[in-house]
Amino acid sequence: MLKIYFLICLLFTSLISSASNSQTTRIKITDGQVARIPIAIADFTGPDGTPTAEGRQISKIISDDLRNSGLFAPVDTAAFINPPSSPDITPNFDNWSPLGVEGLIIGSAYFDDENVLQLEFKLWDVVTQKALTEGGGSAAPAGLRRIAHKVADFVYVEFTGDKKYFDTKIVYISESGPQDKRIKRLAIMDQDGHNHRFLTSGRDLVLTPRFSPTAHEIAYLNYFNDEPNIYLFQIATGQTEKLGSFPGMTFAPRFHPDGNKLIMSLAKDGSTNIFEMDLLTRDTRQLTNTVHIDTAPSYSPDGNNIVFESDRDGRQQLFIMDRDGSNVERISYNKGRYATPVWSPRGDVIAFTKMMGGEFFIGIMRTDGSGERLLARGFLVEAPTWAPNGRVLMYYKQEKFKEDGSGGKTSLHKIDITGFNEIIVNTPADASDPAWSPLLGSKP
């Protein structure tokens, strides 16, 4: 059993000890149906052994994370009989096995005299009656949701064998107003939709934000002064900076996994080609040289290859090349047009948007183009982005507009890459162009 401690300070998070040794995958998939793991999450208690308000909030955050993953079925707390008053107390398993749960989370969480949140938890395997993992940490009040996401991450890893992803953020484009005068703003929120915040005012049209590997910066397309170019946004300070000066429009940015380079498209004289910029020197080099449209580039997780879309063969298709632009090879050959490829953080598959028969689809294929699977469809679904564990995709969906310019509901959705558990991500207004952050606190 592992003992895990974490600490959330005002802004920064450090994991004192981490990693799970459990590789047991308990998810069972039969005929495309996933059997959700029944799990009990007791309300976290205070020093007196009774649930605290903050403890209840934390339990709910953990429960929501696990339920929304589609892989867990948290049991209603009302069914609990005599939950232990502290994570130090071994539960009476006779009270839990009748609920059919496989896992049980017991924890304590309270604000101490200095208003610091103190948290401990223990995860029990109800079947074997053994503790699987335990840990604890402290956080400023503003870090409450993050520390809860971290506990949920440990539970997720322990039971699924997948990597964690709950302690992450989403940057996206918030949309409002009529179809012909759409106001678009950069907005950021936690992965579960909380802590929502607008980053730009809506005065300038902004599109396609992408996180840097540290999640401290966002690269995006900004129509400042009616000159569309890629800008860099510093999340902590709100500073923006135009990236370079080009004789045309730069767009479709994505960071290299090392965080020091950025790949993008430059449209000039009707041709669109792919360039890489060194963010330290600001030197750029041209990777493709066509009279066609080469765009939407995305690096492989090792940074050595690039997948992109091109209409050089007539219609949009997916291509892979080496990072220096050599060895270009087409990988999409099935029916339809393929666009917006994004390499999975696991490296094995590529997510894309597909257009076929008047419909749009979100799908994945292996990096050699084989094994294509379509996961979501709609009048318009577009722009997949990967959770950092490569298990969940988010994208946006737009409904049809009416003739008066109303309608056209646009919203974020996420789906498990097995193709089930498609759920909407709640946002204050219409939403498009999502980008999932890396795990917070991670380094390139």
Added chain:
Amino acid sequence: MIKRLLTICAATILLAACETASTDSNEVVGSSSGTSSASGAAASASSNTSSTSNMASDSASSASSASSAGGSSSIGSIKSPDELLAKVGSTVYFDYDQSTLTAEAQATLDRQAAFLKASPSFRITIEGHCDERGTREYNLALGDRRASAVRDYLVAKGINASRLSTISYGKERPSVGGSNETSYSLNRRSISKID
């Protein structure tokens, strides 16, 4: 100032010439191709959606005021440069996923070129637009391709490239509301605007 007035006078006279040549105001809206369905769609939309479309209502109002002014080239009917350009035909339409200029698009651009030659102080920005049935990045590139096609045509007709700039809005700025083939055909367009 005097030079500017002269320029506008010249443009107005040119307009009068254009007007006698054109048979009706339909070509202000234009159509996307030679296919009957597309041009029919464009024509019907010009009458149905003028209340929701700035471009269409601008064209309609300038057309009607021009006809009320009749053939007279009195100095009292001076319009804004953009109104004059709209009267010449500021918008051309494209087929789905295409940037080739149809015969009608070329006819509109021939008039734009004549207008620009007659008004040598004007510089224009050509906006490239797409319908919503493409992905965002590709449409940004396609809008650039359309705007560039218009610019290249005008340059070939003798307009100095330094007077022409381009910008792509992809699918971000449709002029006509609705998710249907009519609106798509009217949103696949370039618009020339005087700087």
